[in-house]
Amino acid sequence: MVQRYNFSERLMHWLTALSYTYCLSTGLAFYTPHLFWLAVILGGGPTSRFWHPIIGVAFFIIALWMHSAWRGDMKMTETDKRWLDRSKDYASNHDEVLPPQERFNGGQKLFYWLMYYGAFFLLLSGIFIWFPEYISFNLAWVRTLMILIHEIAALATIGGFIIHVYMSVFFVPGSVEAMTTGYVPERWARAHHKLWFIRMTGGEAPSKE
Amino acid sequence: MANGPLEIKAISGHAGPVPGRDTSRDYDVCKFIDVTTCIGCKACEVACLEWNGYPFRETVFDNTYQTMPDLAWNYYNLIRFNEHVADDGTLSWLMRKDGCMHCADPGCLRACPADGAIVQYANGIVDFNQDHCIGCQYCVTGCPFNIPKFNSETKKVHKCTLCSDRVGAGLEPACIKACPTGCLHFGSKDDMKDLAEKRVKQLHEHTSHKNAGVYDPPGVGGTHVIYVLHDIEHPERYGGLPKDPHVPLLVRIWKGPLKWLGNLAMAAGILGVAAHYVRFGPKKEDEEPKGAVK
Numbered sequence: 001m002v003q004r005y006n007f008s009e010r011l012m013h014w015l016t017a018l019s020y021t022y023c024l025s026t027g028l029a030f031y032t033p034h035l036f037w038l039a040v041i042l043g044g045g046p047t048s049r050f051w052h053p054i055i056g057v058a059f060f061i062i063a064l065w066m067h068s069a070w071r072g073d074m075k076m077t078e079t080d081k082r083w084l085d086r087s088k089d090y091a092s093n094h095d096e097v098l099p100p101q102e103r104f105n106g107g108q109k110l111f112y113w114l115m116y117y118g119a120f121f122l123l124l125s126g127i128f129i130w131f132p133e134y135i136s137f138n139l140a141w142v143r144t145l146m147i148l149i150h151e152i153a154a155l156a157t158i159g160g161f162i163i164h165v166y167m168s169v170f171f172v173p174g175s176v177e178a179m180t181t182g183y184v185p186e187r188w189a190r191a192h193h194k195l196w197f198i199r200m201t202g203g204e205a206p207s208k209e
Numbered sequence: 210m211a212n213g214p215l216e217i218k219a220i221s222g223h224a225g226p227v228p229g230r231d232t233s234r235d236y237d238v239c240k241f242i243d244v245t246t247c248i249g250c251k252a253c254e255v256a257c258l259e260w261n262g263y264p265f266r267e268t269v270f271d272n273t274y275q276t277m278p279d280l281a282w283n284y285y286n287l288i289r290f291n292e293h294v295a296d297d298g299t300l301s302w303l304m305r306k307d308g309c310m311h312c313a314d315p316g317c318l319r320a321c322p323a324d325g326a327i328v329q330y331a332n333g334i335v336d337f338n339q340d341h342c343i344g345c346q347y348c349v350t351g352c353p354f355n356i357p358k359f360n361s362e363t364k365k366v367h368k369c370t371l372c373s374d375r376v377g378a379g380l381e382p383a384c385i386k387a388c389p390t391g392c393l394h395f396g397s398k399d400d401m402k403d404l405a406e407k408r409v410k411q412l413h414e415h416t417s418h419k420n421a422g423v424y425d426p427p428g429v430g431g432t433h434v435i436y437v438l439h440d441i442e443h444p445e446r447y448g449g450l451p452k453d454p455h456v457p458l459l460v461r462i463w464k465g466p467l468k469w470l471g472n473l474a475m476a477a478g479i480l481g482v483a484a485h486y487v488r489f490g491p492k493k494e495d496e497e498p499k500g501a502v503k
Contacts, residue, residue: 030322045323045343093489132346137355144350144459155471159478166482172492191494
């Protein structure tokens, strides 16, 4: 077995997951009447309105912590771009034609940056929605604009979130164990993140292709 | 108005038809404010506070007759006082009773995300139900008249109810009852429109207010509070009454297309990944890439 995520990485992942999911559920309740029941089961509308921004700020702070840990690993490289060009083959399980990947592949990095920049947009627009009473009536359009930005940014992260959960839970077996126990089998590491596996274990050089 | 279900259907031992049979009833209520006869006495403010059980607020002296700068969560009704100097140098004192307009197309209701926090009654009254209010203040953003006010302690928003509790019992709103000059009227929308038009005609014929008119803005579908203004061309002179109020375009986009597009996209995303799983299934790392190290 190879250690893929250490304890603090797993902790930050699950803290962002928890805070994001809370904001997602309460946010969807405010977003559409069809999902207002989410706020009801989470303690009621006023409670949800009170905690949503506070948990949102917590999400942002943990995301910054995560950034300090993963910033280096998440840099887009030429290999990532070649991988992304062939992401169709990845999606259709033709992994043999893909370039070998470092610790994170191009798709994971895209998701990471989507959530990272999404968090900034959500925080900045969210502050305006949190304290609308400080924005004068003449600037009411700013309030609405911020709500629009908040919702569009949220929808973008929701798209990424759906794919992220699907891939980790269903599409790539072993991912959940990696994020819960921290360890992955060598076989898994070699198949999905060969360059990282070699770097971690000092394994043999990759074949030329 | 409010006693539709209590309309008499049959009467025992009664010769002849039931009184009121086959008459049409107008359920739309309306408050008509004739600002040309308002003297700014603020009796309506006091009546409003008394009926709703709020204490009088501290007044703020700003060198005019304006008693306080704005409406508040516990102050639904405020006379806005403005001195207007016309081109010929004549001075007019413009006084307008400000409060919720009870729009037929209420921006507050459109914007509100909380189930049941804002209701619009069939008689036109738009009412806030604080029990269901979550304190997000989206209604403040949706209102083109800057009416709903937030109580930061209870995190609830309040505004004029058009005395829905009184109207429901067949009474007129408290402010109407208190007005000493008769500048406030209450009745069916048609009757009030009619009365307002008559007053405008009177102003045209007997005074110098040739621009007098009825303020019942069509941009919000008409309102259940209407004004007669001396000069309908310049409603903004009366303490910022908007000339052509609408539910803001951004609010309509946000509550219209963005909602169903977003819902559709989220549903499509979930269906999409499910379809992907059915088509391709999970990855198997046993099928190692060609030339894999072993």
